[in-house]
Amino acid sequence: MNSRALFLSIPRWQIISSGVDLNQVAVVVDKNLVIDATPRAIQCGIQLGIQRREAQRLCPSVEITEHDEESSVASFNALVVVLESITPRIEITVSGQCSFPTRGPSRYFGGDELLAGLVGERIAEALSATFGVDKNVATSQFRIGVADSYFAALIAASSNVESNIHIVETGGNADFLAPFSLHLLRLDSALAKSVELISVLQRLGIETLGDLVALPSEELLARFGKPGVLAQQLAQGVDFEKSSIETVSGVLMEEHEIDPPANRIDTVLFSAKSLADQICQDLYCTGTACRQILIEVESEHGELSSRFWRHEYRFTSADITDRVRWQLEGWYRSSAPPTGPLSLVRLVAEEVIRDDGYQLEFWGKQTSNDEQAIRSFTRVQEILGIDSVTVAQHGKGRRSGDIEQRVPLSSAGFIPDRQIALPEYTNAPWPGRLPAPLPVLVLGHAELLQVIDLEGCEVRVNGRGLLSGEPARLRSDSLGSHLIKAWSGPWLVDERWWDPIGKDRRARFQFLLENGAGYLCVLRGGSWWLEASYD
Amino acid sequence: MQITPTPSISKNDLHQISTPSVLAHNRIFPVIEELAGLFRDGGIHQGSTVEVRGEAETTFAAALTIAVSQSSKWTAVVGLPGLSSQAVSHLGVDLSRWVFVDHPQDHAAEVVQALMGSVALILIGSNTKIRSDHGRKIAARMRSKGTSIITVGDARGYNLRPSFSLKILRASWSGIGHGNGRLTSRRLEVEAVHRGVTSNSHRRLFYLPDEQGQLSAIKQSFLQVDPVASRDVRKQGGLQHFDEDVPQAS
Numbered sequence: 061m062n063s064r065a066l067f068l069s070i071p072r073w074q075i076i077s078s079g080v081d082l083n084q085v086a087v088v089v090d091k092n093l094v095i096d097a098t099p100r101a102i103q104c105g106i107q108l109g110i111q112r113r114e115a116q117r118l119c120p121s122v123e124i125t126e127h128d129e130e131s132s133v134a135s136f137n138a139l140v141v142v143l144e145s146i147t148p149r150i151e152i153t154v155s156g157q158c159s160f161p162t163r164g165p166s167r168y169f170g171g172d173e174l175l176a177g178l179v180g181e182r183i184a185e186a187l188s189a190t191f192g193v194d195k196n197v198a199t200s201q202f203r204i205g206v207a208d209s210y211f212a213a214l215i216a217a218s219s220n221v222e223s224n225i226h227i228v229e230t231g232g233n234a235d236f237l238a239p240f241s242l243h244l245l246r247l248d249s250a251l252a253k254s255v256e257l258i259s260v261l262q263r264l265g266i267e268t269l270g271d272l273v274a275l276p277s278e279e280l281l282a283r284f285g286k287p288g289v290l291a292q293q294l295a296q297g298v299d300f301e302k303s304s305i306e307t308v309s310g311v312l313m314e315e316h317e318i319d320p321p322a323n324r325i326d327t328v329l330f331s332a333k334s335l336a337d338q339i340c341q342d343l344y345c346t347g348t349a350c351r352q353i354l355i356e357v358e359s360e361h362g363e364l365s366s367r368f369w370r371h372e373y374r375f376t377s378a379d380i381t382d383r384v385r386w387q388l389e390g391w392y393r394s395s396a397p398p399t400g401p402l403s404l405v406r407l408v409a410e411e412v413i414r415d416d417g418y419q420l421e422f423w424g425k426q427t428s429n430d431e432q433a434i435r436s437f438t439r440v441q442e443i444l445g446i447d448s449v450t451v452a453q454h455g456k457g458r459r460s461g462d463i464e465q466r467v468p469l470s471s472a473g474f475i476p477d478r479q480i481a482l483p484e485y486t487n488a489p490w491p492g493r494l495p496a497p498l499p500v501l502v503l504g505h506a507e508l509l510q511v512i513d514l515e516g517c518e519v520r521v522n523g524r525g526l527l528s529g530e531p532a533r534l535r536s537d538s539l540g541s542h543l544i545k546a547w548s549g550p551w552l553v554d555e556r557w558w559d560p561i562g563k564d565r566r567a568r569f570q571f572l573l574e575n576g577a578g579y580l581c582v583l584r585g586g587s588w589w590l591e592a593s594y595d
Numbered sequence: 596m597q598i599t600p601t602p603s604i605s606k607n608d609l610h611q612i613s614t615p616s617v618l619a620h621n622r623i624f625p626v627i628e629e630l631a632g633l634f635r636d637g638g639i640h641q642g643s644t645v646e647v648r649g650e651a652e653t654t655f656a657a658a659l660t661i662a663v664s665q666s667s668k669w670t671a672v673v674g675l676p677g678l679s680s681q682a683v684s685h686l687g688v689d690l691s692r693w694v695f696v697d698h699p700q701d702h703a704a705e706v707v708q709a710l711m712g713s714v715a716l717i718l719i720g721s722n723t724k725i726r727s728d729h730g731r732k733i734a735a736r737m738r739s740k741g742t743s744i745i746t747v748g749d750a751r752g753y754n755l756r757p758s759f760s761l762k763i764l765r766a767s768w769s770g771i772g773h774g775n776g777r778l779t780s781r782r783l784e785v786e787a788v789h790r791g792v793t794s795n796s797h798r799r800l801f802y803l804p805d806e807q808g809q810l811s812a813i814k815q816s817f818l819q820v821d822p823v824a825s826r827d828v829r830k831q832g833g834l835q836h837f838d839e840d841v842p843q844a845s
């Protein structure tokens with residue numbers, strides 16, 4: 061069964077939530093990629109998805125803010141609270157986008173137009189009141205779509221029309237969707253990764269959603285399998301999950317009284333974690349999974365925070381715990397925080413679907429192994445702190461510290477088979493980089509050294525890169541004193557010479573000691589440093 | 596016997612799964628072909644402790660993980676904050692399933708135990724302190740969980756008992772002169788000793804890295820531990836070495 065839905069999206073939400081003025085030239089970056097930009101930044105040629113460096117190249121004065129998912133979700137929560145007087149069933153998809161079924165509220169408020177107008181009004185008010193967005197800007201700083209299916213409402217909200225409220229007539233879904241490009245299918249979470257499918261369809265000459273609807277569905281099923289049919293259903297304006305995946309059971313609910321009532325979020329999370337485990341276990345036993353969950357937390361004084369959360373695929377217990385944390389942090393930061401300690405946490409699995417499971421790859425690429433590994437890393441994070449487990453990421457630059465980066469697993473997320481981009485060593489020239497093979501141990505804190513020539517004088521490099529004498533002996537606290545058997549250098553690096561603060565001039569040397577150990581040493585500002593070891 | 600295919604099959608595992616006895620200690624983590632000759636069974640026994648010590652120990656320990664990293668199993672690096680992931684990936688290690696726990700502080704033993712069973716290999720470096728009673732617990736858990744540990748440096752320094760010891764007897768760089776050239780390749784002489792197996796130590800020669808930055812084994816059909824012979828090989832290689840007058844470390 062289809063249900064009419066209202067979809068609200070706030071363009072530039074990441075910018076607004078990070079507190080940056082929309083009139084500035086500014087971008088928000090996440091993992092070095094630009095995820096949101098102000099209109100003026102876009103005028104400078106900055107596009108979403110480009111790298112931080114690229115954005116800085118296009119517009120050197122651009123203001124860069126790091127993305128903080130938790131605060132972004134929490135502040136979106138604060139925004140959505142104003143809609144709760146209209147309908148209680150608001151589903152937040154991602155921060156900056158939410159939706160709700162309109163059947164009840166639309167009748168109550170006297171039609172879709174009035175309802176959408178009301179939603180727009182409230183959001184604009186909240187935007188200017190809470191986030192300091194300029195009043196005139198705020199009235200155009202949201203987009204609302206109402207249509208017969210979730211997907212069509214999403215398209216209606218994001219399609220480019222002069223008004224920022226777009227209402228598709230009842231029954232007009234298919235006609236409305238027909239002229240849109242096939243690319244829009246990727247906006248739906250179920251098809252977000254189906255680049256291949258869309259590309260094949262386009263090469264077959266199918267350009268619009270209307271063309272796709274015209275194809276016989278059994279042929280699509282035969283050629284493309286389930287994703288093909290799903291794509292067609294979306295294009296027809298039928299909600300996939302509502303029509304072909306039936307809701308299996310009624311409601312699965314778990315609640316826990318916190319006794320004594322807790323003042324700390326951690327304590328509530330701890331209870332929520334065990335509830336989430338229990339729900340997931342129950343669902344697992346019946347072969348089902350949950351994709352929408354209602355989280356309710358009550359305080360001792362009877363205040364209630366209640367919110368729906370939707371997951372694009374299905375909730376695991378860790379996902380649920382995350383949502384509880386976001387909701388609680390949002391609640392405490394909101395204008396009406398709980399006045400007493402929290403006494404009850406309740407989780408209700410709302411939309412329960414059959415668990416089709418993952419298809420494990422036949423060769424290699426395993427996921428059960430990964431899940432187990434991630435669990436154990438979580439355990440390590442519990443012992444040592446959230447940033448203790450890191451993965452490798454490679455940047456560009458000349459210094460080891462620029463190239464090597466360890467990113468906490470918690471912020472990088474785990475993407476199986478992620479590509480770790482390596483700076484190419486064979487192709488593009490990068491003047492001043494270290495030649496391969498690279499030193500395998502980079503010392504965290506460079507250590508002071510003494511390098512002396514045959515006469516016993518400290519070796520120096522002059523402005524033209526000439527040595528004062530041949531290095532003959534190396535002395536340091538940790539290594540002791542050693543004869544230098546062979547050496548190479550100086551390799552001069554002069555970085556950011558135009559910048560009085562950031563400039564860095566150094567000469568690098570490779571030293572091979574008599575005991576067979578190779579070291580990379582640096583002469584900088586008149587003193588020698590041990591930088592890395594070829595151990 | 597009915598074999599249920601576990602989801603975690605990789606090509607390398609296939610012959611192990613199809614063999615009837617699958618006790619944890621009979622299973623083996625693969626190592627790359629060049630290194631297989633060092634191990635009696637062609638790979639690292641699951642649940643064993645491998646010790647790598649001597650000059651170039653860090654690089655060599657990393658090289659031992661190449662095949663495991665490529666078979667989409669996990670490797671954890673504990674207490675090696677300086678390990679350059681870039682250098683390691685140039686050796687051929689696939690870093691997509693490598694994680695680092697750089698500073699285990701006083702909880703090294705707990706960390707290692709938490710990782711046990713869910714990662715294939717744990718590389719332990721100098722920033723790790725394990726008490727002796729924890730070391731025994733870890734050894735017992737390793738046997739039951741099938742995770743192997745590779746220690747960079749003397750395993751006894753971490754209160755672990757090595758079941759297999761790789762000692763790098765000598766390492767000699769080539770390609771560097773006095774103010775010219777650069778470090779390009781390094782020749783290693785490695786001695787492998789199995790615990791509990793008497794007179795079963797043998798020596799192999801490797802380039803790590805070779806001119807391409809990878810690990811390569813030196814064919815040595817005629818070469819035994821004889822230093823004269825090993826010098827011959829070096830001369831045949833035509834590379835300039837600097838270890839001629841250094842007494843052999845032992």
